[in-house]
Amino acid sequence: MPWRRLYFSRCRIQFASLLLSMGLATLAVAQATADERTIGSFDSATSESIRAAIPKLETYIEALIEADAVPGLAVAIVSGDQVYLNGFGVREAGAPEHVDADTVFQIASLSKPISSTIVAALMSDGAFDWDTRISQIDPSFQLFEPYPTANVTVSDLLSHRSGLPGLVGDELLAYGFDRATILRRLRLVRPAYSFRGGYEYSNSGFTEGAVAAAAAVGLAWEEAAETLLFGPLGMASTSMRYGDYLARGNRAELHVRYDDRWQALVKHDTDAQAPAGGVSTSVRDLARWMTLVLGNGVIDGRRLAPEDALAASHAALSHIGSDPIGGEPVFYGLGWALIYGNNGRVWTHAGALTAGARSLATFYPDKGFAIAVLSNAHPTGAPEAVVDRFVDLVLSGGDGPDTIETWNGIYASMVPESPSAKDYGSLPQWLSPPLSPQAYVGTYHNAYVGTAVVTASDDGILNLALGPEGGLQRPLRHFNRDQFTFFLLEEVPDTPFGISFQIGAQGVATSMNIDDITDSGFGRLERVGDAP
Known part of the structure; x- marks a missing residue:
């Protein structure tokens, strides 16, 4: 449907980016800030490979910046209790301020697995679970048909199996409507497929599931995020509120390619779909969340989310396609894309704002490490290329090809266009x-x-x-x-x-x-x- 392709730009090619990132999901990423260039001693053989790969990866990223592949990006690696962070390039094209580990980026749909973690944490007191019906915790919410309205669950909405057409509601976001209005108007939308009979990536559906979960314990969504995750983890630069992003002095601006150069043309308010795409964060903060996920809900000796709730979020519920690089089947869970490959389980998610941002986080739970790349531009394949390069260095000795041109071409083809x-x-x-x-x-x-x-x-x-x-x-x-x-x-x-x-x-x-x-x-x- 042409309207869906059009409004990818305002919610922004998240699903396409998600699937394309699967090509790297058999891979990982790395880096650090000037005062954090030592990674410490990682424990395993894989961690030794990570440490050896980092100087080569730094050289590769610096070459990408020099080649104008992206104005700036930041990288985090977490392995055990060791964290490696770094920033490269600039926050805004033409300005002198550099990206560092504390630079705040808008991360688009990489917000989804973070929100999934928050929803899991909200289950700690037993007020609801993944199978709780939305009608029990948000009776005002309606879908087009009575049966799905009565029976759709938190799980159905976070796994995109409610019947809602993909990206419905995003055009209302483009017109400036708030979250409550968009969610209320979903009742007017005919289903694209039978309830639980398919999969279509719905930002608005995901948002409703998370907002309803917070309401189940008497919290607004933004308050839940701060109370259950950001505050306890010390993620002081992370927020679900666009106003907080704008208030950060050390923030990366959005960039698009116009007149053959990167330009910071657009501001993009993501408040209306905060659970699905509204997080702004730094790699320093993001590494805290990554540590929590790798610890199955425990960090610094504290349990912040029930282990069974987190495990359920990583269970495959829908087959959504194939890895565009390796061909492996790709599945979707509860805010997570999932692959089962030669390197064990992979949990991952990408984000993209065609208004000017790209992000990617990939976890290898069986190997005990995770990686995230945040960048301040679209279209660019830099996050994927960095991941490709790093994983090749760690797992294959670094003999693989440079994939930046391939990924740049893929993302250039996704620049929003009007079908008309x-x-x-x-x-x-x-x-x-x-x-x-x-x-x-x-x-x-x-x-x-x-x-x-x-x-x-x-x-x-x-x-x-x-x-x-x-x-x-x-x-x-x-x-x-x-x-x-x-x-x-x-x-x-x-x-x-x-x-x-x-x-x-x-x-x-x-x-x-x-x-x-x-x-x-x-x-x-x-x-x-x-x-x-």
Whole structure:
């Protein structure tokens, strides 16, 4: 469906990034900050290989930065009680401040396994479990059909098996709606498949599952994250609130490739889907969570999450595809992607904001180590290439090929595009002029998108206002007769999106179509009230 591809940009190619990262999931990553360049003595033979690989990995990453593969990135390795951290490159292109172990990044869907850990920790007092029905802990939540509404569980939502179409709700995020509004409107969405009969990656569904879990113990989601995980682990720079990210002096800006160079063009507020994609963190903080996961819920002698709840999150519930590199089957659990390969179990997840961020964390529980890479750009395959290089050094002696060009090509193909851009990218041979601006001016509405208002300036230029209180405003450019375009996404400022009007017998528009979400069933908005 074209609308889903379009709004990958605003929730952002998370599922594609997840599957592609599986190619590295048979691998791992490494590094540290100037005052942390000694890794200590790792215990196992694998840890000795890690220590030997790090200087070569540092050289490789520095070469990536020099080649402009990414403005900046940070890396963490955890093995036993040893932690290795480092930052490379700059926080913002053209500025002098360097990335270090305390630089805070937006990590997109890498938030999901962190949120899964929080939900597991919320089960400590027995108020609910993975099989608790959402109707018991959030009675206001509804899906389109009564049976799934009554029976959908926390597990169903965190494993993307509720029937919700993939990425539904993300277009509302693009328009500026808040979390409560997006979750409430899911009841309008017809299922894409039978309840528990398939898998589609749903940020909004995941968000509801986590928010309901927090409500089960009387907490707001952000409070639960701080109380159950970030606070106890000392993750002082980590938050589920976008405002906290903006308040960090040492933060990495988002970057996109525009005019053939990295530019910090976009700010992206992730509050509306915080459990699914709203974490901002540093590799120093992230290493604390990684240590907890490798310790099966125990850190510094304290148990923060029930072992059985964490183990359940790593159980395969859906087969979601194949590893694009090695071909191994890939499964999804509860906020985790899972592979069972030659190196034992692999728990992993990637994140991507096409507004300008990439992230990846991979755990090898049977070998006792984990790795995370955070970067401040999209499209880039740097996290995957770093993982490939490191694992090759650790497990195969470093004779494998450099994969950066392959991964860069894959992620470049995912830059968000409007499916209607092919229709609006060039003018037709025969053009028809528009009607009078007043034929289009008015208020349009449907229950899912909400209200859209079209106004005209004194010189006849039409303007479209969408979202809460018309907060998203874009000028409309005439294309042909009753078709117009607008530029929705700041990360692709030259990509047109289509709007078309349907003209009634009175010569004025009776409805409008937002072309790129028409296939979802919600693109058509009817005129409300009389024409001017």
